[in-house]
Amino acid sequence: xxxxxxxxxxxxxxxxxxxxxxxxxxxxxxxxxxxxxxxxxxxxxxxxxxxxxxxxxxxxxxxxxxxxxxxxxxxxxxxxxxxxxxxxxxxxxxxxxxxxxxxxxxxxxxxxxxxxxxxxxxxxxxxxxxxxxxxxxxxxxxxxxxxxxxxxxxxxxxxxxxxxxxxxxxxxxxxxxxxxxxxxxxxxxxxxxxxxxxxxxxxxxxxxxxxxxxxxxxxxxxxxxxxxxxxxxxxxxxxxxxxxxxxxxxxxxxxxxxxxxx
Amino acid sequence: xxxxxxxxxxxxxxxxxxxxxxxxxxxxxxxxxxxxxxxxxxxxxxxxxxxxxxxxxxxxxxxxxxxxxxxxxxxxxxxxxxxxxxxxxxxxxxxxxxxxxxxxxxxxxxxxxxxxxxxxxxxxxxxxxxxxxxxxxxxxxxxxxxxxxxxxxxxxxxxxxxxxxxxxxxxxxxxxxxxxxxxxxxxxxxxxxxxxxxxxxxxxxxxxxxxxxxxxxxxxxxxxxxxxxxxxxxxxxxxxxxxxxxxxxxxxxxxxxxxxxxxxxxxxxxxxxxxxxxxxxxx
Numbered sequence: 001x002x003x004x005x006x007x008x009x010x011x012x013x014x015x016x017x018x019x020x021x022x023x024x025x026x027x028x029x030x031x032x033x034x035x036x037x038x039x040x041x042x043x044x045x046x047x048x049x050x051x052x053x054x055x056x057x058x059x060x061x062x063x064x065x066x067x068x069x070x071x072x073x074x075x076x077x078x079x080x081x082x083x084x085x086x087x088x089x090x091x092x093x094x095x096x097x098x099x100x101x102x103x104x105x106x107x108x109x110x111x112x113x114x115x116x117x118x119x120x121x122x123x124x125x126x127x128x129x130x131x132x133x134x135x136x137x138x139x140x141x142x143x144x145x146x147x148x149x150x151x152x153x154x155x156x157x158x159x160x161x162x163x164x165x166x167x168x169x170x171x172x173x174x175x176x177x178x179x180x181x182x183x184x185x186x187x188x189x190x191x192x193x194x195x196x197x198x199x200x201x202x203x204x205x206x207x208x209x210x211x212x213x214x215x216x217x218x219x220x221x222x223x224x225x226x227x228x229x230x231x232x233x234x235x236x237x238x239x240x241x242x243x244x245x246x247x248x249x250x251x252x253x254x255x256x257x258x259x260x261x262x
Numbered sequence: 263x264x265x266x267x268x269x270x271x272x273x274x275x276x277x278x279x280x281x282x283x284x285x286x287x288x289x290x291x292x293x294x295x296x297x298x299x300x301x302x303x304x305x306x307x308x309x310x311x312x313x314x315x316x317x318x319x320x321x322x323x324x325x326x327x328x329x330x331x332x333x334x335x336x337x338x339x340x341x342x343x344x345x346x347x348x349x350x351x352x353x354x355x356x357x358x359x360x361x362x363x364x365x366x367x368x369x370x371x372x373x374x375x376x377x378x379x380x381x382x383x384x385x386x387x388x389x390x391x392x393x394x395x396x397x398x399x400x401x402x403x404x405x406x407x408x409x410x411x412x413x414x415x416x417x418x419x420x421x422x423x424x425x426x427x428x429x430x431x432x433x434x435x436x437x438x439x440x441x442x443x444x445x446x447x448x449x450x451x452x453x454x455x456x457x458x459x460x461x462x463x464x465x466x467x468x469x470x471x472x473x474x475x476x477x478x479x480x481x482x483x484x485x486x487x488x489x490x491x492x493x494x495x496x497x498x499x500x501x502x503x504x505x506x507x508x509x510x511x512x513x514x515x516x517x518x519x520x521x522x523x524x525x526x527x528x529x530x531x532x533x534x535x536x537x538x539x540x541x542x543x544x545x
Contacts, residue, residue, distance in 0.1 A: 031340065054366060055288055055441045067340035067504055070289020070441050072495055084288055084313070084444045085370040093367070093386050116363075121396045127348045129337030132314070135391040136367040165390025178411065179389050256504050 007237050009190035010149070012209045014040060014245055015237045017101075017147045017188040026050040027099045028092065028137055031069050033147045034101035036245070037188075039065065043244045052097065054133040056082045065252040088133070092140045100141030102134055104148045106159045109202045109223045110173075111146060111166025111184030113138070114159040121161055131163040138164035143182040150189045150220035157223050167201035191217050193234055197226070207232040264434025264457075264481040269533045272456045272483035273299045281421040282309040284373075284452065285318055288443025289339060290497055293426040294318055295490035295536045296458050298528045300424075301325050311418055313369045313444060314339065317493070317510050320346040321528070323359060324520055330360040332418075334369045338514075341507050345514040355517065363393055368400070368415045373444050375417035376451025387413040423452035426491045428499065430459045431466050434478035440497025442474050449476055458487040460499050489536035492543075500543040 007015075010033075017037035021027060023046045029038045039062065042049050050059050055070035059079030066074055075081045082091070091097065105128055106114035115134065119125030138144055144166070148154060166184045167173055174183050184203075187194035193207040205217060206228045218225050237245075265272075277283060277300060285293050297318040300308075309330040310319055316339060322328055324346030336344045350359045364372070371383035384403055394400040394413075403414040425445040429437040436457050438445055449455040457476070462484070466475065493506035513523045527535075 056443070057441065067502070067507075068289050069339070070443075072290065072440065072497060072501060075440050075497065081441055083442050083446065084366070085374040085447055088367040088370045089374075089385070116392070121392070124352060127336070127343070127351050129343060130333070130335050130363055131365050131391070131393065132335035132337075133366040135365040135393065136387045138391075139389045140386065162390065162392035168390055174390070177390050 007242055009209065011237060011242065011245055012234065013147060013149070013188055013190040015241045016193055016209070016234055017145065018044065018241070020145060020186055020188070021046050021049055021099065023048045025098050026052065026096060027101055028052050028054070028097045028141055030102045031066070032103050034103055034145075036065055036248070037147060038101060039248060040241065040245050043248065044241055052091065054084070054087060056084055056087045058082065058091070063251060064255040065248060067256060088136065092133075092136060095140065097140065098142040100137040100144045102137060102144060102146050102164070104146055104154070106154055106156055107146065107148060107187070108156060108159045108166075110168060110170050111144070111187065111196065111203060112159055112162055112168065113146070113164045113166060114161045116161040116163045118160055134164040138166065138183065139179050139181060141181060143185045145186045145188065146184055147188045150191050150217070152220060152222045155221040155223065167196060170201045171199070191220065202226060204228050205231065207234045209234045210236050264430075264478045264484045266432070266434065266462070266484050266486075269295060269299045269458065269485045269487060272485050273303055276422050276454045276456055276482055277305055278421075279306045280308070281305070282311065283422045283424065284311040284418065284420040284448045285424045286312060286443060286445045286448040287426055287491065287494060288313070288441055290441050290495045290502070291426045291438065291443070291445065291491050292316065292318060292494035293424045293458055293490065294492055294494065295487045295533045296424040296426070296456060297322060298531070299533060301327065301524070301528050311420055313366055315344060315347060317507070320344045320510070320514055321524065323347050323350050324356070324514070325524060326356040328359055330362065332362040332364070334364045334366045338507060338511060340504070341511050345511070346520060349517070362399065363397055364400070364415065365391070365393065368413070369418075370444055370447075372415050372418040373447035373451050376419045377447040380417055382414050382416055384412050384414050418448075418451050420448070420452040421454065423448040423455045424458075425449060425455070426458045426496070428460050428496060430457065430462050430484045431478070432462060432464055434481050434484045435466055436476040436481055436484070437466065437469065438474040438476075446474055446476060449480060454482040455480070456483045456485065457481050458485045458490040460488055460490070460496055462486050487533050487536055489538070489540035490533065492536050492539040495543070500540040501545065503539070503543055
């Protein structure tokens, strides 16, 4: 029996993100939390959602959570698998993806993301993996959802590097650069759901997860947080949502733990 | 016409000091055995191209073979960071390397432009992205028909491409299936290519006509190395050795541990060990 009273902040984050996806979406999925959320959506309210991973797998339906964007499971369950140049040219650049789902190491209030370096680019304190597909996902998908855990060093006043462009300095900055897509429209953290202000594009808390306070959200964020005038409480996970997520994760652990080479 | 030869011969004949080389394979079919042979032969001052450098480039860089790396995502997939590559960039150990960084879209387009014989790739990319401020090879071009400003990057034209594939025929035609990545483009963009394969069959007469086949005359060398993609996987042969990727995070965290591991598992080993490494991963 699923115990509904003790869900974790991470589970709430994944489930809140899953709820934002619909059956009609064509979603470009990043690894980690976005991947879990997209698959929970597929296994609950959005069975016909099209999930695309940048390895070229289109319309994939994995039974366990992939460890990388190119696990065999993704290809075996996909409607089709295309080459990587085709993925980026025909499918992403061609405007066929409605939602890009990204994680972030560092983010600012306008949804600009850094996954490249901490410190100066040429003399980095920490060299992170880099952008991969993100710079073009951020500008070619119809809109972008972001999911990450809140922490002062992750949610910062000023990011060290613009790996992928969100709303830049805010307002109509995307438009001024000739970018025609919406950019980040949703930020889901382990504590809250955020949406950009329609004018300034600054991310604003629209919903806090159960049991949280404004102070707690401010403590884990490096900029002065704005809260919506109509602040809501995120509905807690339903039994179906939580059971689906936990079963998916249990299957994943079993599958990935089982095989080892000699 | 492709030569069927040993891995030692194929590397010795095709890869020279100072070459620009691409090892491709997207999460599966990563040519680990070939990279290990390159390390054993101790090539110097290589320029390495790869979308996702991962473990093999961590090893090539950590062993001091590279002077430059051109890449778009430097991570240990599903695990974390590339510790040897970081140590080279952050601390110049064992030597300083130049890092030229792109996005995946740019790298894929650059291979495709190389395969198409074009000098550069044109695509809608890098808008608002910081990489164009730190990489002088990212420029822009105006569409002569619409006036739209687009990104341009130089085509990849490696001296050599190394890939791993499922099968080759006796005359050297190559089949790649599953996640096909950017291997076909990498081979066609390169002057020479070495393909390691799981098996060599008489001919491809019974195959589906659209399977990804590189005709024998586009391939320089074909080498039979069963298990040659380990710890990555080969679709329909063996699965990914996830434990090895996790172990690499520990091995690569320490210079001495790394050096000892490379001696035991690469320098003092040969391509024949790969077949035994995938036992237990076969379906």
